Amino acid sequence: MTDERPDTSPQWSEHTAYHEAGHAVTGYILGRNFFSVSITSEGRSAGRCYFAPRPEEFNPWNRDSTTRRWLEIDVITDLAGGIAERIATGVDNLQGMAADVYSAIDTTTFVTNNETQRLAYLACAEERAESILRQHWAAVQALADALLRLGEIEYPQARAIIESTHSG
Numbered sequence: 001m002t003d004e005r006p007d008t009s010p011q012w013s014e015h016t017a018y019h020e021a022g023h024a025v026t027g028y029i030l031g032r033n034f035f036s037v038s039i040t041s042e043g044r045s046a047g048r049c050y051f052a053p054r055p056e057e058f059n060p061w062n063r064d065s066t067t068r069r070w071l072e073i074d075v076i077t078d079l080a081g082g083i084a085e086r087i088a089t090g091v092d093n094l095q096g097m098a099a100d101v102y103s104a105i106d107t108t109t110f111v112t113n114n115e116t117q118r119l120a121y122l123a124c125a126e127e128r129a130e131s132i133l134r135q136h137w138a139a140v141q142a143l144a145d146a147l148l149r150l151g152e153i154e155y156p157q158a159r160a161i162i163e164s165t166h167s168g
Helices: 010-030 065-089 094-108 115-135 137-150 155-164
Strands: 034-038 048-051 152-154
Touching (some): 010 034, 010 048, 010 065, 010 094, 010 115, 010 155, 034 155, 048 065, 065 115, 065 137, 094 115, 115 137, 137 152
Antiparallel strands (some): 034 048
16 A cells, blocks of 8 residues: 555546445435545545444444444445445446445454355445445435535535435
């Protein structure tokens, strides 16, 4: 890994917009709150979706259904960015999704007992993320387009964009 800043050319800005929109839309659909979504470069990050932290009493080692559901949502939304970018561009941006994949792998240690279970869990989470993204692709596209115009979008505006794509 290098300490280089991410490529911010128009091509990679589009990749980043789809990547971050994928996180945000999937998070919204699954009820994972976020504060904002951005494609402005910061450090080695080309963009980010600022998810709200879990409650202070959250303990990932708990085996209750609420904790397991939160962890599942975290894994799915972690993986959704890279999947959205791949759907939109046809490219697996391994460098751009590395931190998300590492986070997903780390989270699975709380809900699996061995490598075989971890890989199966990740495969199921990836399938779920892709299904959500394809079902809500219009929302991903609309949010990515808005990110390309605005750079950063606060939650209320992101929610409005996502909801505007749902037929009532």
